[in-house]
Amino acid sequence: MRNFEKPTRSTAVSAKAMAATSHPYATLTALKILQAGGNAMDAAIAACAVQCVVEPGSTGIGGDCFVLYAPKGGDKVLAYNGSGRTPKALTLEWFEERGLSEVPRQSPASVTIPGAIDAWTRLHTDHGRLPFAEVLAPAIAYAEEGYAITPRVHRDWLREEKLLSADKDAANIFLPKGRAPRIGEMHRQPLLAATLRLIANEGRDGFYKGRVAADMVEYLRSLGGLHTLEDFASAQGEYVTPVTTDFRGYTVHECPPNGQGIIALLILNILSHFDSKYEATSPDRLHIEIEATRLAYAARDAWIADPSKAEVPVDELLSTEFAAKLASMIDLNRALTELPDFEMPLHKDTVYISVVDDERNAVSFINSIFDCFGTGLVAPQCGVVLHNRGQSFSLKRGHPNVIAPSKRPLHTIIPGMVTRNGQTEMSFGVMGGYYQAMGHAHLISKVVDYGMDMQEAIDLPRLIPVGGKAPRVEAEHTVPAETVAELTRRGFEIVPAEDPIGGAQVIRIDRENGTLSGASESRKDGMALGY
Template sequence: MRNFEKPTRSVAVSARAMAATSHPCATLTAINILQAGGNAMDAAIAACAVQCVVEPGSTGIGGDCFALYAPSGKAEVIAYNGSGRTPKALTIDWFEERGLTEVPRQSPSAVTIPGAIDAWTRLHADHGRLPFADVLAPAIRYAEQGYAITPRVHRDWQKEEEFLATDKAAAEIFLPNGRAPRIGEIHRQPKLAATLRRIAVEGRDGFYKGAVAADMVAHLKAHGGLHTLEDFAVAKGEYVTPVTTSFRGHTIHECPPNGQGIIALLILNILACFDNKLAPQSPDRLHLEIEATRLAYAARDAWIADPAKAHVPIDELLSEDFARDLAARIDLARALTELPDFEMPLHRDTVYISIVDEDRNAVSFINSIFDSFGTGLVAPESGVILHNRGQSFSLERGHPNMIAPEKRPLHTIIPGMVTRDGRTEMSFGVMGGYYQAMGHAHLISKVVDYDMDMQDAIDLPRLIPVGGKVPRVEAEHTMPAETVAELTRRGFEIVPADDPIGGAQVIRIDWENGTLTGASESRKDGIALGF
């Protein structure tokens, strides 16, 4: 049980249904949809659409989406990969001819064809209950009538003022009066409202064909992009088979590559090689989590790619032998200095949504434009922010994740689901770009290994390795000084994190009592609510 004298908050508890998101408007929207007769999928899409309006730095309809869905709370989990592919004409030669060694952020070459709207429309058609127009109506209302700026949204928005000013359309929409809106001010996006109305009526064709697609393609081409209307017209996601591992009697489900969910499972497999007698936030335990993450991320950067375009050794990554081999490298007396090469993990912007309805349908739903405001390129007539997911590609020839035509990049966004004894136990997710795999393992370990209150587990100080072979670790300022000192003594270079690390939402089903318990990220503006 939480310490009620500490400045935290209780988990949410309800009997019928629950929603947890990173924005109050999105959570309330989900609850309203559920009370109006919608199911968990309706509520998740509605909440996400609202966040695409009220959290424009974190997500948008010009981004990508992944989802896990457990109908009726059963153990058979459905996965959908809504990540986009590169334009057909984009090759690595294009970058080499220009002397580029990485994909630039504010460039059309960073824009894969957005997969979110395809995912929403497909998931709604297959699993939703309410009319699609009703699901999008709250987002349209916020975009037309306006929404009040919340504290974390303002903080993230203000940091991107200079960046947004470089694109005329972005500046017109997102820098009214030449600056980011302040806390409590009202902001409107009428162009995005019109686009959402078109999608509400026409479905996916309202985005991937016609005026909206033409607007996006024209803007990309004006900046030197190789996108075509055909690239948009043929874009589609797909249902995929989740990857799983067993952790202390629980089955953890993740979307398979090209996402990094399998790396969360690898971290858990490494942690499973050790007992859980270490105190949950002790230097020994944090040392173990850091090294498990560094080793797993090395494997990620070596192998994770689009399995339709490259071989991804899924069975090897999930094997007990591989986890044991990596675990044997960890020395709790000192930081590892010998690791395979891997790039520095970065913090990115995403929204994660967890919903469970009264029929115990559970949805784990995540939507992202990668960096804050993505590329910073905004289609001028439709108001669509274009993401920069293509930055996750490698420009090294022969690398499995090398950029290529019609290919999906290594993806950071990963919804999670936990089942046990034939039923769904938790719908969970952690935001924060490359942190997400570590975040998944950290959260599940704290809840499962230590029976920790979910909100307490979310509120714990966080850290993330960022140095590759150099054992450099970013830590939030709330990490105890004595812990930082001990990790430093062991050879880790601890540096302050520039931003709060990640964010999380989780809902747990109590089958015995017939109730739901939810928690939402204290580093964001959101909340978990139920009824």
């Protein structure tokens, strides 16, 4: 039960349908689509399209997308991998010849072929109900007529002024007065509106062929990129089989590699070796969660890659023996100092959307351009912000995730779904780059092990291990000083987080009462609402 004297928000509750997003415009759009006769898939795509306009630092149509879908609220969960591949001409040798040890951010080399629009159009064709033009209409209207800047959007935008100013076309669109728009100011994106209208009328061909594709390819090649029209025309995502684990009687579903969803399951498997005798936010419990994450992330960075290009040991990663071995390494007296070599990516930007409709179709939907404003490069005629997902590749020869032609990188964005007794229990997701796998496990554990309501679990102070071999941990300022002191005594190096850590949305189906409850990230601008 919520403590109503604390400055937070109540869990949203409704009877018919619900949407939870990180932006008010997106949540409102999803509800309007549902009330107009659309289903959960229509609403999720419409909400995401709106966020591609009104939250441009976090997501865009020039990014990637992953989705989990539970039709009619059952336990047969479908997964779609909408992540893009590298250009066919891009090789490791290209980087070696230039003396590069990592993929540069504001460079065409970091731009994989965007997979989001392919995912939207395929999922809408297979599972949507309303005409696609009607689904994209709200986003087109916001882009054309304008939208008001919200506080978290402004904060993130402001921090990327230098990046945006380095690209003429990005600056023209996103720094209209030579600076980031301020809270309450209106902003428009007419070029993006025209592109969205073309996609609404022509479907995926409106993005991957014709003038939009030509604009992106011409621009990338002018900067030294190796992208071709054929790379765009042949881009295609795929339905994949979810990976799952059992956690205290709940089945947790994730998209398989090349995403890191399997690592969320590994963390849960490690946590299953520890009971809830420790208070939820005690140093002991946080110690366990930090170490479980460090160990699981070491495994991730060693093995997760595009399974069509590298061998990924899925069965071994999900085995009870592997989780037991890692759990046995955790010592509550001191932080681990010996871990496998791994490289952790930095904080990234993403939007996550959860929608459940009146038929209990549940959609867990995530869309990303990786860093805030991606590469900071914008195609000049179509207004598409190009993501920098290629930075997730390794440039180490022999590494499973080494960059190669037509290859998908390790992906941080992961939607989640929980089923129990043959029915959907929760549609959930966590934003925040590499935090997402930890965030999934943290959220599910707090709800299942400690009986917290979803909003309470989301609002808890957060920590993230960031130190590679070293036990270095970023902590939000809300982590109590005495907890920081105790973790420090055990050998962790606790440093203040520069930004709020992650974000989450979740909707839970109450079968007994026939209602829905939802929670939305208080660190963002959005909300969960239903009717």
